[in-house]
Amino acid sequence: MVLLVRFGEIALKSRFVRRQLRDRLVANIQDLFAAEGVECITESDEARVYVHADHIEKARSILSRVFGVVSMSPATEVHADLASLRDAVVSEAAIALSPGATFALRTRRVGTHPFTSQDLARELGDQVRRANPESRVNLSRPDVEIHIEVRQNRGFVFREVWPGPGGLPLGSQGRGLAVVTDQAGMVAAWMGMKRGCRVAVATPPTGRMVDPLRRWDVRLKVLDLPPDGHLHELVKIARADAVFLGTRWSVFDPDTRGGLNVPVFEPIIGLTDDEVGHLASRIESA
Numbered sequence: 001m002v003l004l005v006r007f008g009e010i011a012l013k014s015r016f017v018r019r020q021l022r023d024r025l026v027a028n029i030q031d032l033f034a035a036e037g038v039e040c041i042t043e044s045d046e047a048r049v050y051v052h053a054d055h056i057e058k059a060r061s062i063l064s065r066v067f068g069v070v071s072m073s074p075a076t077e078v079h080a081d082l083a084s085l086r087d088a089v090v091s092e093a094a095i096a097l098s099p100g101a102t103f104a105l106r107t108r109r110v111g112t113h114p115f116t117s118q119d120l121a122r123e124l125g126d127q128v129r130r131a132n133p134e135s136r137v138n139l140s141r142p143d144v145e146i147h148i149e150v151r152q153n154r155g156f157v158f159r160e161v162w163p164g165p166g167g168l169p170l171g172s173q174g175r176g177l178a179v180v181t182d183q184a185g186m187v188a189a190w191m192g193m194k195r196g197c198r199v200a201v202a203t204p205p206t207g208r209m210v211d212p213l214r215r216w217d218v219r220l221k222v223l224d225l226p227p228d229g230h231l232h233e234l235v236k237i238a239r240a241d242a243v244f245l246g247t248r249w250s251v252f253d254p255d256t257r258g259g260l261n262v263p264v265f266e267p268i269i270g271l272t273d274d275e276v277g278h279l280a281s282r283i284e285s286a
Contacts, residue, residue: 002077003059004149004156005029005049008070009168018046024169025049025068032062035218047110048151060162065216065286067194068172069164073147075156082115085148086127088157092146093128093135096159102138103128104145111152120148168196170217177202177240179225180209183280184246184268189213190283191267192244200238202231212284235262 010021026042026049033040033053040059041052053059056074063072076092078084089105097103105125107117115123125137128146149156173196178189180201186209192199193216200221201210207225214220223234231243242263268276 001056001074002156003051003053003056003063004073004075004158005051005063005164006047006070006072007049007068008166010068011047021068021169021172022049024172025066028068028170029063029066031218032066033059036062038062045151061286064162064164066170067165067167067196067216068169070166071164072162073156073158073160075149075158078155078157080111080113080150080153080155082120082123085120085150085155085157086124088155089124089146089148090127090131092157092159093132093144096144096146097128097132097135098143099134101135101143102141103132103135104137104139104142106145106147107150108148109150111150113150120150124148165194167194170196171198172196174198174241175200175239176242176244177223177231177235177238178244179203179229179231179246180213181207181225182209182246184276185209186213186246186283187271187276187279188244188246188265188267190216190279192242192265193217197242197244199244200234200240202234212286215286216283231260235260 007025010018013021022044026044029042038055038058043050051059063069076088078088105121107121109117147158170193176192176197176199178192178199178201180186180189180203189199189201200223202223202225203210205224210222223237240262242265245264245266246268247266248269
């Protein structure tokens, strides 16, 4: 089985930039798998990354912490001919369909083939109905959706679509420094990381709020926050292009930020306390 990994914003870039971002995404996937001690084989094309792993649930957990991954699906891969696709879809339907359940086939096709997407849906749908005579098609609100994705000479059949964190690949957009002394600071750091920034964190020596961030960045750099809270030297040490703060409406001490020659961002400025708490729970539970 293969995990079909989708990315979002990367696809909007120029061909050259897209290739750079995709290579960074693949490298980050490999780094996180290696840190977890889980073996995987990766490959990619213009629109997908393919991750082959023996432990699908472990792979899912890891990929859910890779910035740039929009979603993923555990898929059965077959050759992109009607006979192979038919066998895979009928097998998937036999597992998923209970007597009387409704279903829909969602087809997507890239490349040149002797059939259209409509031909594919019609032919495979007929085969599923013959194998499951008590089931019927419902395209608007089906009990079961089966996806068929044909990419050149490769076919993929799957039912589940698992979300990823989205954003841009970590390390693709420069360096940053985040002050992490509480939950809000942790969320601000994470939001900077999600935009592709390699974020170093400054925290008190006894601070524990950075620990969840290590699961998102295996190369996380942690610096001791000085008692006076001044960031000038830390910005130099981290070679930061920006500072991320978990504050709202410039609550942060202006003396601390005074004289900084890099932009200062407050990513949570538009979030409620409940929204910050929800994001913090997501970060900590990943």
